[in-house]
Amino acid sequence: xxxxxxxxxxxxxxxxxxxxxxxxxxxxxxxxxxxxxxxxxxxxxxxxxxxxxxxxxxxxxxxxxxxxxxxxxxxxxxx
Amino acid sequence: xxxxxxxxxxxxxxxxxxxxxxxxxxxxxxxxxxxxxxxxxxxxxxxxxxxxxxxxxxxxxxxxxxxxxxxxxxxxxxxxxxxxxxxxxxxxxxxxxxxxxxxxxxxxxxxxxxxxxxxxxxxxxxxxxxxxxxxxxxxxxxxxxxxxxxxxxxxxxxxxxxxxxxxxxxxxxxxxxxxxxxxxxxxxxxxxxx
Numbered sequence: 001x002x003x004x005x006x007x008x009x010x011x012x013x014x015x016x017x018x019x020x021x022x023x024x025x026x027x028x029x030x031x032x033x034x035x036x037x038x039x040x041x042x043x044x045x046x047x048x049x050x051x052x053x054x055x056x057x058x059x060x061x062x063x064x065x066x067x068x069x070x071x072x073x074x075x076x077x078x079x
Numbered sequence: 080x081x082x083x084x085x086x087x088x089x090x091x092x093x094x095x096x097x098x099x100x101x102x103x104x105x106x107x108x109x110x111x112x113x114x115x116x117x118x119x120x121x122x123x124x125x126x127x128x129x130x131x132x133x134x135x136x137x138x139x140x141x142x143x144x145x146x147x148x149x150x151x152x153x154x155x156x157x158x159x160x161x162x163x164x165x166x167x168x169x170x171x172x173x174x175x176x177x178x179x180x181x182x183x184x185x186x187x188x189x190x191x192x193x194x195x196x197x198x199x200x201x202x203x204x205x206x207x208x209x210x211x212x213x214x215x216x217x218x219x220x221x222x223x224x225x226x227x228x229x230x231x232x233x234x235x236x237x238x239x240x241x242x243x244x245x246x247x248x249x250x251x252x253x254x255x256x257x258x259x260x261x262x263x264x265x266x267x268x269x270x271x272x273x
Contacts, residue, residue: 022251059082060083061083077149
């Protein structure tokens with residue numbers, strides 16, 4: 001996957017997580033949705049880790065422990 | 080606290096900039112039903128909500144709105160990129176240029192700057208959530224007006240995404256209103272000790 005493809009894949013899986021997260025806010029007892037949220041979260045974490053190993057950190061303040069790349073110098077999303 | 084993620088929630092890549100759209104998109108960057116208004120309204124209201132589910136909803140939708148504010152800001156920035164003085168003048172942006180140059184400033188398309196009077200925190204949960212539902216519909220309508228102004232997929236794709244999010248948020252706030260009606264069936268949420 002190219003950098004852009006990987007970033008798009010992250011956005012797709014993250015979108016599922018955003019949706020399930022909001023749904024679970026008003027349906028905290030829905031076990032099926034909670035299980036989906038968990039499995040998509042694991043998938044998202046894996047994709048983000050793989051992106052960060054190749055292209056640098058996605059998150060600031062210590063949440064991306066990537067050895068590669070720099071927070072400052074990687075491309076900003078508004079470039 | 081918040082952790083910034085160095086990516087957009089939905090990709091924006093405007094290669095054929097439309098200055099007319101730059102000006103009109105300001106409605107959603109600094110107007111009354113803007114993403115900025117939505118984010119600050121929800122993140123402020125959550126402090127006075129009586130139920131964990133509603134606190135979570137306002138917290139998380141407010142957070143997502145910040146990501147939408149960023150998307151609209153990037154769309155405006157990319158739409159103004161490289162514009163000449165003559166082009167800015169033709170798009171009705173000469174006054175904007177005089178004050179802000181190519182900066183992205185939270186004002187509406189008529190130049191009226193964002194104000195806290197666009198947001199609402201009454202401390203009455205039913206009032207606030209009802210206000211939020213109307214704000215989501217207002218933002219949906221604004222996105223539909225914006226979509227009527229362009230045939231460019233570079234604009235339409237993010238606008239479609241943002242419009243759809245307003246509908247989902249409206250749905251979640253509707254559920255919050257149901258929760259409140261169950262919590263306060265007798266409408267006594269404002270009873271106070273003297």
